[in-house]
Each structure stands twice: as structure tokens, then as C-alpha cells.
Amino acid sequence: MFIEYSEEQTMLHDSADKYLRENYSFENRQAALARDAGFNAEQWQMFADLGWLAMTFEEEAGGFGGGALETMILCEQFGKYLVLEPYLESVVLVGGLLEAGGQTAIKQQYLAGLMAGELQGALAYLEEGHMANPQYVAAKAEVAANGYLLNGHKAVVLNGPEADLFLVTARTGNDVLDSAAGISLFAVPKNAPGLSCKNYKTYDGRSACELQLDNVALDAQALVGVAGEFSELAEPIFSRAIVAVCAEAVGAMDALLNATVDYTKQRKQFGQSISSFQVLRHRMADMYMDIELTRSLLMATAWKLDNGSEDAQQCVAALKAKVGKAGRYVSHNAIQLHGGIGTTDEFSVGHYFKRLAAIGVMFGSRDSHLSRYMQFEI
């Protein structure tokens, strides 16, 4: 077959499933949601102790050398149990970018802390009005004495309120604001003078902020990757992030289908289980088919990314588009088949729905990736 799991990968899957099943009940999750941080710091520490946070870093950096497949395996379980902790933001995005491009001092200062669960990160790269294009960057970084001076505004910075470290994109050259060339990435500590955050919650229960940078002075060590080459640095990291959220989506869709099957079996109307009605049975069969198709594409994409296949980027675009479509189909019908109870905050189904809605718009919507897909030869 085109994909075979190693023994370690199978173990990772099984142990993540087991740990979360035993320790991550929906009730506990809802309790954590009510806290200020929006997640459970003790859980985060457990994730670190279990080795999950270090899983995908190189061994020389103190990690276990995992790739897109390991990211997929973990995130699928996170999706299934609706995990709130900011694995995507701190580990996949910030950790991935720091490992790929951070200078020694910054790496030493932050990377070990991220893996140990002691520090949090947030990537600030989007700007208002340009959600589909991470290469639209109006924020500027001017070369100043011993370093850089940053000015600008960043929108929807996920995990921003919890972050100890921000990675911020700013233009160092090329005045064309949507040019891929000339964008640089900078490591900005949360207490840097001139940095201000407007914090808020997102509909899927996470925290985020708008980030304002007014004459934030950074030393030369703060530059992550080569000046002007953020786009090259980021492509594999964004691909990994898309695998992460799509795996989460597959886990969430699985959970929704299971919940819907169980519910329709026990819910009685007209004197019988509503699962006996063919219109509902076929709806659930369609949900199943969409999930399995998405799973196939997810596995193939992760595999291709890890093996450097030529068509990996095309698969990434196809995957994100497919998740957009399937995520809506599955979550809408899960709510529909649950009836009124599915529309309440008290019941888990609506929370899966909101997470899938969030994933649908992140890192390029369905339409955005369909457009991208068409640019490849098909």
C-alpha cells in the first residue's frame, strides 16, 4: 500500500487515543473552556511529559524526529476528543518555524521551553482584509541600529493571549504589499516595548488577539530565517499546519458520525428508532463516505509531504478543499439528525461543529484552495 504505519506510529496512535479517552472527558473539557486561559495547563504539561510536544522536532533539537504522519496521528486524536490545548499554534507553527529558521540564541531561549510545555507561542501573519493571502504584508521592519524597528498591525493571532513569544511577519524589502518576496519573520517576546494586544475569544473556544506593533525595537538575533524569504521558510510549515487541522477535522467528523449513529438508534419517534428511517440511514452513509474519502486524501498528503513527492503541494490544496466540503456536510447533518439537542451549548455535537467551522476558514478556505488546486495541471 502507499502508506504503512511503523510500529512506533501505531503505538503513538494507540497511546494518544487511550490517554485522551481516559483523561479528556467532554465535561472536563467544558470546565477548562470556562477558565481564562481557555485550556488546561495541567493537560498541556501532560502532553509534554508524554513526549507529544517534542514528537515532531529533530533529534538534535531534543525531539523524536517525527514528520507529517506523526502530526496527523496526534491531531486526529485531538480532533476526536476536541482538545483545546494550542498544539497547532505553539508546536506546529511557532515551533516548526523556529526550528527551521531560528538563530541559535533564540532557539536556545525558546525551543526547549516549547517542547517542555513551559512556553507558548503564536504566529502573527494575517492582515485585515487579506485572509486568503499570507503574503500580503503591510507591516514594516526597518533596519535600525543593531537590528530592526517594527511597525504594523496583525489580525486574528491565534493563541496570542497565552503567547510568551510571537513570530511576526513584516516587510524588509519590496514595496509591493502582496509580493511573496521581501517578507521577513521576527521573534518578538510578549513584553517587548511597543507591542500591544487586544484579546478576545473565538467561536470555537480558543483565545486570540489583534496585535499592534509601534516602533518595536528588535536586535539582529530576532530575525527568523533569511531576510526577505519568509515565503520559502513557511511553505512546509503551512503544509504541516494544514495536515494538522485536516487531521483534527477527520477526528472530529468521526466523533460526530459516531454520536449521530448512537443518537438516532436510541431516539424514538413515531414509535420506532429514527435510525430505521431510510432517509436518515442514507444521510449517515453519505457522511461515512465523505469521511473516508477525506481520510484517504489526508493519509496520502501526509505521506507525500514526508517523502518529498512532487505532487505534495497539489495534494495539500486538494485536502484542504475536501475538508472544507466534508466538514460542512458532516457537521451540518450531525446537527440536523440530532434535532434541537444538537443546537445547544450543553451537548458536544455543537462544539465539534464550531471547531469544524473554524478549521474550514483557517489557512485558506475551501474556495481559496480550489483556486489554488486549479493552478496545478490536472
Add this chain to the structure above:
Amino acid sequence: MTDNLFREEVRAFLERALTPDIVRAGELMTSVFADYDATMKWHRALHSQGWIAPDWPAEYGGTGWTLNQRYIFQEECKLANAPSLPAMGLQMLGPMLMLHGTEQQKDYYLPRILSGEDMWCQGYSEPGAGSDLASLITSAVRDGDDYLINGSKIWTSYAQHSNKIFCLVRTSKEGRPQAGISFILVDMDSQGLQVEPIVGLDGTVEQCQVFFDNVRVPASNLLGQENQGWDVAKSLLEFERGGHNFTIDHKKQMAKINKQANSQRDADNQLWSQNPVFTAKLADIAVDALALEYTELRVKGAFEAGGNAGALSSLTKVVGTEIGQRFNELSLEVMGEHALVKQLDALQPSYQGDTIGPDCGLTTMAEYINNRASTIYGGSAEIQRDIIAKRVLRL
């Protein structure tokens, strides 16, 4: 041999054996069947090469290829526009004979399937028994060493070309409907057997109705035991579902629609391939086709690991045929009125005269019309969803 070397060998053979008239028949296919004469010519060419039944075990005349090699062979044949071979003998009855046949039955029938001497058709559906196949009433009553068959079978593809038919018949009315069904092999030239063609929507005959009026068949023509025919048929149906590779069809459809979109123009005089509505629709289909391709690889992997695909073969049947139909619809959008021109003569590979309109649109309407059947035959899309609900979701 590496897969690449194998692919080269297949290509070399195809270049030699696929004569222009055979290729033309493949290009002009408007359903799962190609022109009969060209199909049989291709059948004989494959048979003399020893490649007629790659899916059969080598002891029965198969090629001994790996699953990958068989996939490559299918893919190369399709992309080179080789006509499809009818599935009834090679894909359906053959494997069931191997599983359930007596030594005499295997020795007699299998070589005749390979050589093309026998053309089989499938007698399952009846006017009153379609999706609810077990309600069939065509009866076989024991009379000495024979059975006497009475009743009728319908949607019998290729019956007009066949000399044999394998049938499900009722041999008992006791117990569950499934428990009184037998599987029997019948000569089409038997006394009392009559074939009536059914004209399809494109104006051609692909299906027939077959009538049985006291047709006498030796009891030794049973496949399996009396009243055990349902089990024989069930494994056959699963073979029919799991046996088809839709991705290869979709690649051919993709090549065709790209050809159409790169020659026909939209209302703004742009090539359709530049039209944003067209490209968005095609991208949506292509993404689903890609997801299906990797699902088919998962199915293949399950087979390789010695398991079976289970309900994933219901999934590939539903999704594969529905994607095929979406390609057909999109082609109509591109070809416009060209698709209206009915020129059945020009769909014959032997046709030498002039054709009307672009060559890439000759088959568009006929394919669209005929492909409506794809979500009905071989277990309808609704029956497949029932299977998924019951077997996978345990509803």
C-alpha cells in the same frame, strides 16, 4: 521486474496490438461496452498474448502478475483507448466457477471464456425483482435429470451477442426467499429461450429481456448445490463491486474534458478551460476524484494484506459512478449544441464517412444519457447506501 519495466513492456505490446480500428472503438465508447466486433478482435489479441485474464490465478490461465502490475496493465489499456472487455465471463462467472464449480465445469467452461468461444450474459434481474433480487420468481422445476425453466430475465446486457447465460432461478418456495434460489448455466440456443432487444435512450441496443418457456437444462448445469445459489451470487456481486477501478475511467474522462475545454469557446470567446465557472466545477470534481483514487489505493492495500475491502467497495461504487456522471454533465456544458447531433453511424469504428461537428463531441450526449444507468446497475447507489448503513454503521 520493476514496475517501470513492466509498464514499458505493456506499452510496447499495446502499440503493436492496438490497431487503429480497435483504438477507434475504444475512443467511441459511450457506455461500459465497446463495438462488439472490435471488442472480440481485441479479446483474441489479448488471448494469443496470454494476457486475457490478468486477475485469474495462473493455474487457470491468469498471468501471475502482482496487483500493481495488474493495475498498471488496466491503466495503460484504458489510456491507450483499448476497448473494455465485457465483465460477465472474465470478471464475474470465471471467478465463481473457480470457487464453486465442479472439476468438469471448470475444465469445460474456463478455457472457453478465455478464448472468447463463449460469450456470457447475466440473468439476475426480473421485471418484478430488481434491487429486491431475492424476490425473483423465474422457476426451475426438477424433471428427471433436467430442470424446466419458466419466467423471464431483464436488463440482460449483451444477451444479443451471447451464447450462454448464467441465471438465478427459484427452486424452492420454502423458508426465506434467499434460501430457495439456485444458480444455473444455460445455453442460449435452448428450445424455448427467446431474446427480445430493449432499445436504450441513445437509440442503440445494449440490454435485452430473455424469456424462458419450458427451457430444459441438465441438472448438472447447476453451479453449487440446489438452493445455494444466493451465496454463489453474493460473492459474485461483491466481485462486481470491488473489481472495478474507477480512477482509471476518471483519468480518461479528465483527458477528454481537457481536450474539449481546450478547443471549445465560451460566451466571451475564451477557451472554456479559461472560464472561471468551468474551472471551479472541474476543480471540485478533480478533488473528489483524487480522494477516490487514494481510497481505491487503500482498497488495493487491503487486498494485498490479504483482507477484503468490506464496505469500502460500496463506497467506491457509489462515488466512482457519481463522479463519472459529473464529468458527463460538465462535458455537455462545454459542447453545447454540438452534443445534440445524433450520428450513430459515426460511432461505429468502421465508419469512413464525414462526421458533423468536432470529433471530441461525438460521444458527449450518448455518454451522458447512457451513464445514467451506472448508478442503477451492479447494486444501485441507494442499495449501496443501505449496505453501508447496515454493515458499517450497524444501523
